[in-house]
Amino acid sequence: MKAAVIIFPGTNCDRETRKALELSGFQVDYVWHEWDSINKYNLVVLPGGFSYGDYLRPGAIARFSPVMKSVEKYTIEKQGIILGICNGFQILLEAGLLPGAMMKNDVGHFICKTVKLNVEPTKVFYKTKREVELYIAHSDGKYVADPKTVEELEKNGQILMKYVDNPNGSVHSIASIANVTFNVIGMMPHPERSSMKYHKNLDGLEIFNALKEYIHACDR
Amino acid sequence: MKFRFSIKVKMAPHIFDPQASTIEKSLKKMSYPVGDFAVGKVFDFSIEAPSEECARSIAKEIAEKVLSNPVLETFVLEREE
Numbered sequence: 037m038k039a040a041v042i043i044f045p046g047t048n049c050d051r052e053t054r055k056a057l058e059l060s061g062f063q064v065d066y067v068w069h070e071w072d073s074i075n076k077y078n079l080v081v082l083p084g085g086f087s088y089g090d091y092l093r094p095g096a097i098a099r100f101s102p103v104m105k106s107v108e109k110y111t112i113e114k115q116g117i118i119l120g121i122c123n124g125f126q127i128l129l130e131a132g133l134l135p136g137a138m139m140k141n142d143v144g145h146f147i148c149k150t151v152k153l154n155v156e157p158t159k160v161f162y163k164t165k166r167e168v169e170l171y172i173a174h175s176d177g178k179y180v181a182d183p184k185t186v187e188e189l190e191k192n193g194q195i196l197m198k199y200v201d202n203p204n205g206s207v208h209s210i211a212s213i214a215n216v217t218f219n220v221i222g223m224m225p226h227p228e229r230s231s232m233k234y235h236k237n238l239d240g241l242e243i244f245n246a247l248k249e250y251i252h253a254c255d256r
Numbered sequence: 257m258k259f260r261f262s263i264k265v266k267m268a269p270h271i272f273d274p275q276a277s278t279i280e281k282s283l284k285k286m287s288y289p290v291g292d293f294a295v296g297k298v299f300d301f302s303i304e305a306p307s308e309e310c311a312r313s314i315a316k317e318i319a320e321k322v323l324s325n326p327v328l329e330t331f332v333l334e335r336e337e
Binding site: 092093096100130136137139140141142143144180181182 | 267271272273274275278322323325327328
């Protein structure tokens with residue numbers, strides 16, 4: 037199973053994400069944001085970091101990178117699964133591939149810590165344990181959307197993870213969502229930071245393993 | 257011809273902005289009688305176009321598509337002399 041890790045100028049979680057995906061059994065390639073060929077991959081990951089220095093708004097400039105045209109096509113043609121982690125999630129929101137937006141954390145500062153998350157029993161993570169602990173590291177992690185969108189997300193089971201203690205003030209404690217066709221996934225927590233033995237917590241690897249099973253199920 | 261524009265982007269009124277709230281609270285602590293505080297960004301630029309109408313529509317497109325996020329923000333477009 038092949039995965040692409042897209043690198044924008046300012047991306048900084050690419051290597052750890054690649055390593056975690058490899059541990060999960062993916063064959064991984066880096067894809068530079070000016071390239072536009074991603075159709076051979078089963079999974080395309082937009083990793084965390086500060087693409088374009090987070091200038092303007094996080095993800096606002098990266099969404100106009102050449103590779104994003106291919107990501108849109110890949111999504112529409114359902115060629116595989118797109119996963120945006122942290123800044124990757126912000127890029128997917130800016131690109132309109134996921135509903136809603138991110139704004140500054142309610143606490144008014146950058147948060148970097150391990151948080152407890154409830155993994156919702158959706159078709160993406162149906163086998164995963166229901167409570168995991170993952171890292172978050174963001175300034176703009178407060179997920180917002182209009183009440184109708186949030187209602188739709190709840191109704192369709194598009195909310196994949198919720199914070200137990202909602203550290204950033206996200207509406208309905210949302211930490212991860214999928215689009216309505218479940219081929220675009222965004223999550224603020226960093227599963228790649230809890231995937232290696234030295235992390236002493238493998239909850240993130242479990243998330244990647246679940247994703248791999250989900251891709252298998254979609255291919256069948 | 258060259259036309260100069262200024263675009264002001266700020267949070268939509270129904271969105272709580274922690275940055276504005278923090279600044280407002282601090283000013284109140286200093287006993288300034290402030291309220292309804294908002295924080296935004298200003299973008300000044302010029303556009304090369306055959307007419308003002310054409311330049312204005314390009315500026316509006318830039319504001320809608322790139323400089324603001326319609327989920328959170330509103331913008332005001334002004335022509336500068």
